[in-house]
Amino acid sequence: GAVVSQHPSWVICKSGTSVKIECRSLDFQATTMFWYRQFPKQSLMLMATSNEGSKATYEQGVEKDKFLINHASLTLSTLTVTSAHPEDSSFYICSARSGIGNEQFFGPGTRLTVL
């Protein structure tokens, strides 16, 4: 089956720094990638949808200047949390959808802890 990887799997950073998370589709081309956030013991909430080569579409309440998303190629999307604060600590999960089918494949997630 299709494989989606995320890097890093976990990261600890100081408040005020920026953190970049990568999401890669390893064996298929992803025309659309999604970024979700999951706080402890809560559900997954969609943050944004990104299509290759175009600007991401952010969900209501998600600051686009804080969560920068780049989908520069058909196999890579990045999420940069700028000037991270402790309240940004969360589990970030990406998913990727190929242009051929309608399956959405999830990455293993990245656990971000901001001190």
Place this chain on the structure above:
Amino acid sequence: AQKVTQAQTEISVVEKEDVTLDCVYETRDTTYYLFWYKQPPSGELVFLIRRNSFDEQNEISGRYSWNFQKSTSSFNFTITASQVVDSAVYFCALSERPWGGAQKLVFGQGTRLTINP
């Protein structure tokens, strides 16, 4: 707007018992997909099933079965003869406009299932 409700926040049963996880959804679309995912402590989502809105047949896969009822907008999940390894958080999700469009997934709140030995 679409919405998925999993009213059971936590369920705890003894091993070998059968357990049903409830999922109720709301959507104005006539074409949509419903999903179940398992999230073990590692955090990675494990895909269990996808069902489109035109297929109301129940499905069985080993100890897992799903009951889709459009009349009550429900898509319930039953584990038969539960095992300790079934302990996880289970999410029900809905996707509208599966053919083209953004195909965003809307997740329910999740049900934390604990199977005790």
